[in-house]
Amino acid sequence: MSTTLLQSWLRLPNGERHELNGTCSIGRSPDNSLPLADSEVSRRHAIIQAQGEREFWLVDLGSANGTYVNGRRISQSVRLHNGDLVRIASNELEFATEILSAMHPAGQQVMASTMIHIRQAQCWLMVADIIGSTQLSQTLQGAQFPRMTGSWFKNCRQIIDECGGHMSKYLGDGFFCYWDDTADSAIQVRQAVARLYEAQLAANPPFRVVLHFGPAMLGTVPTMSELNLHGPEVNFVFRVEKVAAVQKQNILFTEAAVQRMAAEQEVRLVCECTVEGFSKKFPFYTPSH
Secondary structure (H helix, E strand, O other): OOOEEEEEEEEOOOOOEEEOOOOEEEEOOOOOOEEOOOOOOOOOOEEEEEEOOOEEEEEEOOOOOOOEEOOEEOOOOEEOOOOOEEEEOOEEEEEEEEEEEOOOHHHHHHHHHOOOEEEEEEEEEEEEEEOOHHHHHHHOOOOHHHHHHHHHHHHHHHHHHHOOOEEEEEOOOEEEEEEEOOOOHHHHHHHHHHHHHHHHHHOOOOEEEEEEEEEEEEEEEOOOOEEEEEOHHHHHHHHHHHHHHHHOOOEEEEHHHHHHHOOHHHEEEEEEEEOOOOOOEEEEEEEOO
16 A cells, blocks of 8 residues: 555636546536536546546547647647646646645545555456557648547547446557456457447548457555556556557457457457567467458
8 A cells, every 4th residue: 555645636717626536527518527618618528537546647539629738739648747737728727636644634534545455357458549640640730630539539438438348548649448357248348349440440540459358456546436457467468559560450359358259250360479578479360351
């Protein structure tokens, strides 16, 4: 358990504090965590995603007027730091974070709920990222690139949510998500892969997806309301993304994922190769359609 406690919040234009205890949605619609009654704000404008114990990442959701951090329009997910100024239309929000010692009165109040609970579980692990994002950012003009990437993040999150998955982390031009291994998870994952494949056909923007199945350590801090995944299999799926890039495959499955989906007749072997940080060779597959 950490010896320090973290409190994070947004300071609103009227001076009030909006506490951040988990993922916060921001937009004009009143059902957002932080609704902003402003015609220049999109209904679902942006989210601040809690990641791990002490990280908050800001993601624009393809809004018409953009999301700015310290005066710069963001085109990828960005980590927020203490004192960052987030501007959405005419609304300026200051991100603030404070580390409290366990002896601080406020720290003592939340100490009981900051124990990190860890369990191991079999999970579906998926990483997706935009292909050639740097080149795209140089090719597209004005607001085209941030609107394209923002819409991609929004659409992908909607697919993952509707297919029963959980968004775990945003990573610049990509994301990491997972599914618990349940009776329906194989069907849900198949649905997610199919819908992401349809999105890939539009190539707007082009992106790749890798899928693995294996054990992961899931840890949660109750005050953050978000799970954080760790372990060798999590590291493995991120390294597999590099294999997909080298092999120029937009969809890549590990053998464990293929077997768990019972999809042996629906895939073809792409390669059998080593993975950075792991000693043996692994076979990798892509859909045969």
